[in-house]
Amino acid sequence: MSEEPTFEQAQRELDEIVDRLERGDAPIDDAIALWRRGEQLYRRCIELLDAAEGRIEELDRSSGPAGE
Numbered sequence: 001m002s003e004e005p006t007f008e009q010a011q012r013e014l015d016e017i018v019d020r021l022e023r024g025d026a027p028i029d030d031a032i033a034l035w036r037r038g039e040q041l042y043r044r045c046i047e048l049l050d051a052a053e054g055r056i057e058e059l060d061r062s063s064g065p066a067g068e
Contacts, residue, residue, distance in 0.1 A: 005041070007048040014041040 005013065017038045020026055026034060 005044060007045055010041045010044045010048070014038055014045065017041070 017034045021031060021034055021038075
């Protein structure tokens with residue numbers, strides 16, 4: 001199994017897929033495959049953003065109130 005893409009890699013590939021689908025130059029079978037890959041990449045980006053948000057919240061909680 002291949003390594004999961006970083007956020008930046010997933011976002012870049014997703015942008016490329018969106019551009020190709022918007023141009024409308026992909027045959028229907030390719031467009032469906034691109035759409036599915038785009039959904040995978042979108043879910044990966046959301047997963048990574050949620051994880052980052054959780055880490056930020058954890059750091060905020062562990063730092064205590066401001067001024068301490």
